[in-house]
Amino acid sequence: NAGVMQNPRHLVRRRGQEARLRCSPMKGHSHVYWYRQLPEEGLKFMVYLQKENIIDESGMPKERFSAEFPKEGPSILRIQQVVRGDSAAYFCASSPPGGPGGELFFGEGSRLTVL
């Protein structure tokens, strides 16, 4: 049973380009979460999605960032018109259906560098 798969593991973009990060949850998991870890800072929650629904996007920056989890395929975190401050590690986690307090399974992360 494969774990949470994130790709790409490393992504380099120039300012103004778009970055797309993908996350395939563990088999049987229908809940996906995205977190951001800025250099020398702690992790921060970004968004919680279920299939075709955004449940909680309270941690998403208001502009340029969007996330989706379609009926088929991986969850995608999209960053438009990237700036240097977007350089960070982006982690995805998944969990099976259930209420708050469930165990989370994390991916290896995608490391975005903006030149």
Add this chain to the structure above:
Amino acid sequence: KNEVEQSPQNLTAQEGEFITINCSYSVGISALHWLQQHPGGGIVSLFMLSSGKKKHGRLIATINIQEKHSSLHITASHPRDSAVYICAVERDGGSQGNLIFGKGTKLSVKP
């Protein structure tokens, strides 16, 4: 003041030593998570607990809800335990996975 505080920030130990990492939080919670992150690596969930104590191998996690405090213990520490240990809480009434993270404790175990 951060809602989740960890201590110490950095910890160096000799192989075989007993290690304790502390986490205090200031909000009501539904669950507390202990995570491990190796340099440049991914995040591994060690424990998720809402009361009492859990044990997995050489790792033990405890939580005191009344005192809003949790500890992570490592017995017979080994150099491969060197990593950053992160405490994170799910706020009571918040959505699943909406975690508030501590800044982490960087552990280095010397052979």
